Amino acid sequence: MEEDDSDRYRAPALDKGLDILELLAGVDGGLTQAEIAKRLGRSPNEFYRMLDRLVRRGYVTKPDGDRYSLTLKLFGLAQLHAPVRRLVSYATPLMRELAETSRQANQLVVFDRGSAVVIAQQEAPGYWGISIRVGSHISLFDTGSGHVLLAFRSPEERQMMIAEHLRSTEKPAQPQAFYDRLDQIRDRGYEMMASLQTAGVYNLSAPVLGPDERAIAALTIPYITLVNQPSAPDITQTIELVLATAEKLSQLAGSDVKHTG
Template sequence: MNDLDQDRYRAPALDKGLDIIELLAGVDGGLSQAEIAKKLDRSPNEFYRMLDRLVKRGYVARLDGDRYVLTLKLFGLAHLHAPTRRLASLAMPLMRELAEVTRQENHIVVYDRGHPVVIAQLEAPGYWGISIRVGSRMGLFDTGSGHVLLAYRSPEVRAMMVAEHVASGGPEGRMTEAFSRHLDEIRARGYEMMPSAQTAGVTNLSAPIVSADGEALGALTIPYITIINAPEAPDITRTIDALTETARRISELAGAGLGADLTDTN
């Protein structure tokens, strides 16, 4: 496309809005309307309506003293298709199959800034089951998912995860020698099985989704409940077998490329 064609398809209002966003992205502390106009070599009146729209849409925030700063909305939009979402998309068909086979709910949890967070979930196919909402933040020390995420990380990364968890309000002093040995046991057997610390009668079953180098990308978890009126539902031993096999298949689907993204960003 030549310069004439580019001029023909210009969108001045859009250009003006993008100019403001790009300018604010490169400064700390924000700019006033007059400063924005001066830096972009325009009249201040040209930017009033555009700034008003950017504020109302959440891309820009107005501070005291008539200063404008860029918000994190663009950052959030950029991460709508982050590696964790690709992992959820890849895993969903296998999670659906797992739910049908086990008659239990299952969900995927990844580590994010101090907490395990649910990124994908499938309901149990019958009338009864535990439901965990996508986006739920969990404990690192008192959930099967948290244990698996810690077990399949190096000691250095574990220490970083614990420090972030404590800084975000989690309990201190949980990384004892006994707990470290327990994490090693989880890694040796390939899954965690523990009574739920949140719900009576539930047993947390968690298996790792791992990258090519064995580091945890996430944890696939079933909050197992005994279903009395469904004799065809597998017992807990067969459920563990189905869980670990599904986690292995998801790990293979995720591949080394996705694994590198996830372990670098979580």
């Protein structure tokens, strides 16, 4: 009898790891090692080493002692693959138009493996503007983009993103006031904050939402007052421009959510 092509090149260890990831992806609250083994019809001892490797590689975490849950590492890897390239291609003409109408630079930021990462940026059309290089890693805690990426996520995803950020940056945990601010940003629909890196700059950030109303990216203008261009939009008009552009991007991403300023 001919060997089935699906079994000819089996890799049992890889299959076991993928079985675990696929199982945990469909479970809220995580599973113990014994529960994983029971659901997959195997003995618990078969999964000890595999779970240990998945934890060490950052794909799985144990936030509640003996329960295993997925991290956002797979999500982060997917973010930097084809969907992100498509997002950048959709965003580029809209970001160029935003730069022209606002007279300010702007950037598009996604979450990737513990950091906020700039995946696209558009220079200001005039002499002056604040821009950040594509590929730069910025903080989740003290930037408008980071705040928006956290604010428009479920509490569980938010905690995983923060845990990954703490591991990758060794920054201290944030006080309750920080989480209260994230809730306020979600209610308001955007972030507007003085830059904690550059004096005189205000971060104006709005979410690009997917069909599930979660932020897949943050669109941010590092706003500076242009004293030599009195006709340039003021900060209130500029946040409206950011919101309108983010809404267009959200619609391209399949969301029908309306931003409210």
